[in-house]
Amino acid sequence: MIRKVQMAVIGGGPAGLSAAVAAASQGVTVEIFDDNFIPGGQLIKQTHKFFGAKQHLCGTRGMDIAQILLDRCTQHNVIINQQATVTGVYANTLGVLYPDKFEEVEFKSLVVATGASENMIRFVNNELPGIYGAGAIQTLMNVFGIRPAQNVLMVGSGNIGLIVSYQLKQAEVEVECIVEALPQVGGYQVHASKIQRMGIPILTNHTIIRAEGNEQEGVTGAIISEIDKDFRPVPGTEKYLSVDTICLAVGLTPLADLLEQCGCKMTTISELGGRVAVHNHYMQTSRPDVFLAGDVSGIEEAVTATLEGQLAGLAAAKYMNIGNPLIIQNKMNEILIQLNEFRDGPFGEKATYGSQRLLKEYSYE
Amino acid sequence: MSEDQNNLNHSTIPEFLTDILPPEERILKRPVAIIECFQEIPCNPCVDSCPQNAISIDEGINRIPQIDYDLCTGCTLCVPKCPGLAIFVVGVDKEDKTKGSVTIPYEFNDLPQIGEEVIGLNRQGKPVTPAVVKKVIVSKITDKTAVITLSLPSEFIHEVRFFKRQSSK
Ligand SMILES: Cc1cc2nc3c(=O)[nH]c(=O)nc-3n(C[C@H](O)[C@H](O)[C@H](O)COP(=O)(O)OP(=O)(O)OC[C@H]3O[C@@H](n4cnc5c(N)ncnc54)[C@H](O)[C@@H]3O)c2cc1C
Ligand code: SF4
Ligand code: SF4
Numbered sequence: 147m148i149r150k151v152q153m154a155v156i157g158g159g160p161a162g163l164s165a166a167v168a169a170a171s172q173g174v175t176v177e178i179f180d181d182n183f184i185p186g187g188q189l190i191k192q193t194h195k196f197f198g199a200k201q202h203l204c205g206t207r208g209m210d211i212a213q214i215l216l217d218r219c220t221q222h223n224v225i226i227n228q229q230a231t232v233t234g235v236y237a238n239t240l241g242v243l244y245p246d247k248f249e250e251v252e253f254k255s256l257v258v259a260t261g262a263s264e265n266m267i268r269f270v271n272n273e274l275p276g277i278y279g280a281g282a283i284q285t286l287m288n289v290f291g292i293r294p295a296q297n298v299l300m301v302g303s304g305n306i307g308l309i310v311s312y313q314l315k316q317a318e319v320e321v322e323c324i325v326e327a328l329p330q331v332g333g334y335q336v337h338a339s340k341i342q343r344m345g346i347p348i349l350t351n352h353t354i355i356r357a358e359g360n361e362q363e364g365v366t367g368a369i370i371s372e373i374d375k376d377f378r379p380v381p382g383t384e385k386y387l388s389v390d391t392i393c394l395a396v397g398l399t400p401l402a403d404l405l406e407q408c409g410c411k412m413t414t415i416s417e418l419g420g421r422v423a424v425h426n427h428y429m430q431t432s433r434p435d436v437f438l439a440g441d442v443s444g445i446e447e448a449v450t451a452t453l454e455g456q457l458a459g460l461a462a463a464k465y466m467n468i469g470n471p472l473i474i475q476n477k478m479n480e481i482l483i484q485l486n487e488f489r490d491g492p493f494g495e496k497a498t499y500g501s502q503r504l505l506k507e508y509s510y511e
Numbered sequence: 512m513s514e515d516q517n518n519l520n521h522s523t524i525p526e527f528l529t530d531i532l533p534p535e536e537r538i539l540k541r542p543v544a545i546i547e548c549f550q551e552i553p554c555n556p557c558v559d560s561c562p563q564n565a566i567s568i569d570e571g572i573n574r575i576p577q578i579d580y581d582l583c584t585g586c587t588l589c590v591p592k593c594p595g596l597a598i599f600v601v602g603v604d605k606e607d608k609t610k611g612s613v614t615i616p617y618e619f620n621d622l623p624q625i626g627e628e629v630i631g632l633n634r635q636g637k638p639v640t641p642a643v644v645k646k647v648i649v650s651k652i653t654d655k656t657a658v659i660t661l662s663l664p665s666e667f668i669h670e671v672r673f674f675k676r677q678s679s680k
Contacts, residue, residue: 195594195654197554199572205556205592207654316619335550336595343673345636449553491551491573 151177153462154240154253156232156404159187161440161451161458162259163215168459168477169257170222172469176459177251178224179242181231184289186212187261187440189448191284193316194309197334198449198488208448209288215452235408238435255435255462258405259455262398262419262441267301270356276365277357280310280395287317295391299368300324301354305333307395311341314393322387325352325370327377334493355379357392368392400442409433413507417500418444424507428461428478429454432508437462444504446497453485532669533580542585542602542612545669546576548595560592587614587660591653600660601668611665612645615673617657622647623676631663631671640667642674 153169155162158180166176184190192208206214219226227242234241235258240251264279266272278294280302286294298319300311303326311321324341329350331338338348351372358367372383398419405423406412411432414421422444423431429439437458440451460478463469489498533543546557546566555572565582566589568574587600593616600614613631623629623644631642642663649657663671 195556195656197552197594199553199555205560205594318620334552334595336548336552336593336597339547339634339672340596343632343634343636345632447553487571487573488553490571491553493550493552494573 148239148250148252150252151175152253152466152468153177153255153257153459154179154251155257155259156235156240157187157259157261157440157442158182158185158226158228159259159261159440159451160189160211160215160448161261161442161455162187162257163212163219164452164455165257165259165437165439165459165462166224166455167215167218167222168456169463169468170219170224170459172460172463172474174459174463174466174468176222176224178219178226179230179232179240179251180226180228183229185216185226185228188281189215191281191288192309192448193288193313196448198447211448232404235404235436253435254466255437256408257429257455257458257462258423258436258438258442259440259451259458260401260404260442262445263401264394265397265399267354267394267396269354271359272357274357274359274365275361276359276390277392277394280306280393283391283393284310284313287313293317293319295319295389295393297322297389298391298393299354299370299387299389300393300395302326302395302397303331303333303338303348303350304395304397305337306398307393308333308337308341310393310395311346312337312344315344315346321346322389323347323349323370325354326350327353327373329375353377353379354392355384358386365390365392398441398445400444402442405431405436405438405442408436410436411507413504415444415500415503417497418504422504424504426505426508427457427482429458430461430465434465444497444500447488449488450485450497453481453488456481457485528669537580538601538603538668539605539608542587542600542614543580543583544578544585544587544589545599545601546578546597547599547672548576548593548597551575552595554594556592556594557589557598560589562586562588587648587658590614590616590658591656596656599672603665603668609665610662611668612660612662613642613668613671614646614658614660617659618655621676621679622649622657623659623674627676629661629674629676631661631667632673632675633670634672636673638675639670640664642667642671 155178189212356369359365371379410423439454439458604610642661646660
């Protein structure tokens with residue numbers, strides 16, 4: 147017999163947890179499916195204090211925010227299925243794969259909050275052992291407490307590259323330098339400043355062109371080079387760095403496969419990180435029973451993931467005619483104001499621009 | 512890393528730093544917070560952290576924080592609350608103007624001892640002066656961020672923003 151839930155949520159990061167709590171608070175019965183063995187998504191790896199306004203739990207460390215959201219789920223009787231990988235979404239069922247079994251779950255509404263996957267870049271020997279994505283380094287360090295390296299070359303100076311460099315230093319790992327292909331630092335100045343005053347240079351207009359080493363020993367070094375404005379290496383500027391690990395923090399792409407597979411209308415918007423599902427203000431896709439939230443709707447932050455999750459959860463309740471529609475509408479309006487307030491700076495411009503383009507496509511329906 | 516690689520034309524601290532520094536007379540009166548946060552980012556815990564309401568952010572949360580140096584008492588409460596670790600408190604000794612102090616947020620396990628001699632580092636991580644650890648605060652309120660005050664020659668109070676222990680590499 148197929149198990150039935152009113153609302154299913156795929157992904158247990160800040161977006162999924164917030165969606166679940168928002169819907170459950172309106173009386174919806176909710177189950178979350180997360181493929182990890184600890185729920186919390188990216189948050190469980192974040193040992194630093196988060197940005198944002200007070201009502202968004204800013205100044206609190208990411209891992210503590212995860213705990214706060216998990217406590218709220220418990221209060222609202224949200225069931226979290228762990229090590230539960232959703233392998234497919236069909237008309238009104240999910241296929242869920244556990245370590246020891248497979249099950250189908252029927253839903254009335256679905257929130258997809260699968261987050262993002264890390265990008266890779268091309269350079270010679272980029273398949274050597276010792277080349278990691280920033281997420282893997284963080285998991286080893288901050289979830290398992292393993293010191294992942296002795297000395298690292300960090301590629302990418304966005305907030306993730308800057309924050310992971312800082313966390314490596316906290317774990318007593320040397321960070322030789324950060325290379326950034328663009329002429330300026332990608333992340334926030336305050337994060338870059340704390341890296342620089344520890345003596346970690348940030349080399350802009352630079353990239354990695356080759357990893358040195360072999361299959362047995364892994365990475366033993368890296369060759370970096372200056373690049374011109376067309377991103378071509380400038381001959382004669384190559385430098386050798388003796389490092390045992392290369393960490394890539396070169397951007398994220400929304401994990402939108404399930405949305406595409408279940409028939410949501412998709413579009414490509416580079417400001418949002420790639421292929422995303424077209425959706426309205428309330429995070430409803432072209433399939434009225436399917437909603438989305440968080441990095442899967444465009445790469446942003448935990449705060450916007452949380453707010454979008456709340457919107458998606460409330461909108462799903464409304465779609466199912468559960469809860470008081472007036473109260474739900476008022477709450478949704480409030481959240482929309484907060485989202486706009488958060489995105490109202492130069493760093494929010496991309497997201498604002500991206501979501502406006504999305505809305506345009508949605509309204510052409 | 513060689514010197515020239517470390518030489519950052521890409522330094523993220525803008526030249527207009529001098530524009531935000533309080534007047535010298537103000538620093539001589541009592542310690543004062545310096546906020547080195549120069550970009551419009553969605554963030555505002557500094558505003559609520561200050562019991563004197565000396566820090567403000569205009570409309571919303573994205574504008575650059577402003578500080579009223581007359582209201583600031585130099586209490587250092589804001590220092591651990593800033594997730595950007597961008598707030599420092601500087602002071603000059605009234606009796607002996609050659610002596611100064613800098614208060615720094617510090618999130619590493621190897622806490623220095625009070626009285627320990629350390630090496631003061633500038634914004635690029637270069638050693639600039641010896642300094643002595645005067646105060647170390649770690650409490651529940653600071654949530655694992657230690658607040659460390661260094662004594663150093665007053666000529667370096669606008670330069671030293673980090674330190675390393677003699678024992679570290
Ligand atoms: C180093 C770093 C520092 C950051 N710092 C900040 C910061 O200071 N402030 C801030 O606001 N944000 C910060 N962020 C960003 C923030 O962590 C993310 O934007 C946020 O976690 C996105 O939330 P999410 O719920 O969309 O996705 P995630 O947190 O990625 O959660 C998605 C979850 O879905 C699961 N999943 C995916 N596919 C499936 C499937 N098929 N079946 C089951 N489960 C699935 C994943 O395993 C994961 O647990 C940082 C991110 C990083 C990497
Ligand atoms: S040092 Fe004290 S008074 Fe000055 S801004 Fe910080 S919290 Fe306010
Ligand atoms: S808390 Fe720190 S990083 Fe955030 S706005 Fe204030 S000074 Fe800037």
